[in-house]
Amino acid sequence: MKRLVRSFGFAFKGLRYATKTQPNFQIHLAAGTTAVALGLCLKISADEWLWVMACIAIVLITELLNTSLETLTDLVSPTYHEKAGHTKDVGAAAVVIAALFAIITGAIIFLPKIINLFWHAA
Numbered sequence: 467m468k469r470l471v472r473s474f475g476f477a478f479k480g481l482r483y484a485t486k487t488q489p490n491f492q493i494h495l496a497a498g499t500t501a502v503a504l505g506l507c508l509k510i511s512a513d514e515w516l517w518v519m520a521c522i523a524i525v526l527i528t529e530l531l532n533t534s535l536e537t538l539t540d541l542v543s544p545t546y547h548e549k550a551g552h553t554k555d556v557g558a559a560a561v562v563i564a565a566l567f568a569i570i571t572g573a574i575i576f577l578p579k580i581i582n583l584f585w586h587a588a
């Protein structure tokens with residue numbers, strides 16, 4: 467049990483580090499918070515909540531793994547190396563794919579509801 471609590475402590479340390487030092491992680495956190503606020507305002511269904519939560523988790527997880535990869539790359543290869551560049555580029559590509567998936571899912575869920583709202587307000 468003590469080991470589990472210690473592991474959680476390290477995990478929160480990592481989360482704090484990413485939140486404090488990574489502007490991209492801060493942007494993804496803000497986007498996730500906005501999606502949750504929109505979900506509450508637009509009263510999305512349980513199924514839609516599952517998609518929204520999955521998207522938020524996938525984007526934050528890929529961003530955290532990318533940060534981890536970048537940090538390790540900077541440690542192992544502080545000077546220019548083609549493979550270090552590939553490592554960072556592939557990590558960044560994973561984040562872009564996750565973010566695109568989240569944007570498309572968000573558009574499918576929220577756009578019709580937002581359009582409907584304006585349609586009825588007009």
Ligand SMILES: Nc1ncnc2c1ncn2[C@@H]1O[C@H](COP(=O)(O)OP(=O)(O)OP(=O)(O)O)[C@@H](O)[C@H]1O
Nearest residue numbers: 490536543544545546547548550551552554555558
């Ligand atoms: N050691 C390196 N060797 C070769 N290319 C590198 C190296 N470090 C970075 N690069 C190239 O520069 C790009 C930007 O890297 P940089 O370290 O500036 O930002 P990042 O760590 O990818 O992202 P962030 O701005 O979120 O910290 C990388 O995607 C890679 O193409």
